[in-house]
Amino acid sequence: MTVLTGQDWLTASATRSVIAALEAAGGPGCARFVGGCVRNALMGKPIDDIDIATTLKPEETEKAIRAAGLKAVPTGIAHGTVTAVSERTPFEITTLRRDVTTDGRNATVAFTDDWAEDAARRDFRLNALYADGEGQVFDPTGKGVDDAAAGRIVFVGDPRTRIQEDYLRILRFFRFFAWYGRGEPDAVGLEACRDLASGMTRLSAERVSKELMKLLAAEDPRPAMSAMAVTGVLAQVLPEAGALDLFEAVVPLSADPVVRLMTLFAVDAEAMRGAAERLRFPNAARDRLVASAMAAPVVSLDMTDAQTRAAVYRHGGRAVADAVLRRFAGEPSRTAEATRLLAIAGDWTPPRLPVGGKDVARLGLMPGPETGRLLKVFEDGWIADDFPAEGHAERLAALISRRG
The missing domain is CATH 1.10.3090.10 (cca-adding enzyme, domain 2)
Incomplete structure (x- = not known):
């Protein structure tokens, strides 16, 4: 017999309150912890969510939770799921189920009181594990506990x-x-x-x-x-993915999944954008992929500090850092250079352009397209000189005097 021990989540008052509420309605053994919390407890992994399976029907679950003075949210009532909130902690409670029909995407289910039927519809044997309120583990497939111990992912x-x-x-x-x-x-x-x-x-x-x-x-x-x-x-x-060499190299350098994803692509902003939109990645991930590709042509591990600041000014610190990590993955021996560049990209705040149209007008130039051209020339020179803090009026006056 396998018993979970040393699990604070199992003995926490919030957890005990939910189990007590369910057992008050359905009797001892009507509710068991299931899936990830049991698996991770056996494997010594952190517990993120606590899911519970029960023989109670969804409406009985909801009633039992409310009767105990806890909050009940019918988060997936058609599929048998009610979320209980105890001491601000959510517990997802689902009635035992069996599949009636499936189409490769969705399933029509029927409720059951048979734990083996519920286990049979789960994906992997180490996810088809249950534990009662005292921590005793139930393994309907007979292989889940062994799989968890060995790190085997085997279908039910x-x-x-x-x-x-x-x-x-x-x-x-x-x-x-x-x-x-x-x-x-x-x-x-x-x-x-x-x-x-x-x-x-x-x-x-x-x-x-x-x-x-x-x-x-x-x-x-x-x-x-x-x-x-x-x-x-x-x-x-991801048909756009190429060889995995760069991906293999970047994994030890960054735990960021977006950085790792970036290395699966060639440096091609439109290809990255197209893949991100096709797969409906979050906008933030899509924008990072595209920005990293835009920054990549100007980023190298040979950049000076001033060149790095110029890249950050034009492309943003995050994009430059992502592009540096990509370069670093291709040249993993250059730790010192990559560390220096990543520090600048992460810590340096680009200053605002210190002059504008009003400054040009004060020097006698009428508003118009020439103003924008002069400001662009000023900005390019200011960036090239590493963002000097003084002498802006003189520099601008000299540009105006040389125009034409």
Whole structure:
């Protein structure tokens, strides 16, 4: 018998209140912790969310939570999910389910009181683990506990069946391998992902991009990405991706998933923009990809401090830092240079242009296109001289006197 020990979340008063509320309505054993919290507890990983499975029907769950004086939010009532809020902590509670129909994207479910049926519809054996309020672990597949101990990502039952129920499970296979896997990926699961990769065209762009970004945020996603490339899954998701050499090199340098994503592309702002829009990446990620590509041509590890400040002024600190990291990944021995440039990009605040149209007018030039041209020439010289703090009026007067 496996029992969870030393888990503060399990004994916390907020958790105990929710379990007590459910058991008051459905009796002892009607509610068990499920999935990630059980898996991570067994693997010694941080617990982010606490999910609970119950034999209570959704309306019974909602009633039980409210009867205990807790907040109940019907977040997914059609699929059996109610969120309880106890001491400001959310607990997602879902009625045991079995799939009635699936189409590769969505499932029609029926509620059940059979824990084995609920486990059978889950994706991987180490996610089909349950624990009661005392921490006793239940392993309906008989392999989940062992998989968690060994770092194995293995589908529940037949991999092809699981994937054809929801093609997102292909990406989840690689994402979970990136976060929790050790050794080589499960060969049977890998073959199923390779053979069924074209089914991912049925998925929404948002679901795909979310999984991809989660994968890239793993401590070391390189083995998972390599397996995705070999199986053709990466080409299916991101056909713009080239060789993984730069990606492999950047992973130890940056934990930022956007930086890692950037290295999967050639330096091509429009290609990056097109991929980001197709996959519906968040606007902030899309804009970073494009800005890094725009900055890349002027960024090198040989830049002087003044040249770096000029690049930051024109392209922004974030874009320059991203472009520096890309260069650093290609020249990993140049730590000192990269560190210097990243410090400037991160710490230096570009000054505002110290002159404007009113300053030009005060020197006798009538407003018009010539004003804009003069200010552009002034700005270029000011940048080239590393943003001097004085002498602006004299410099501007000299430009005006030389015009024409």
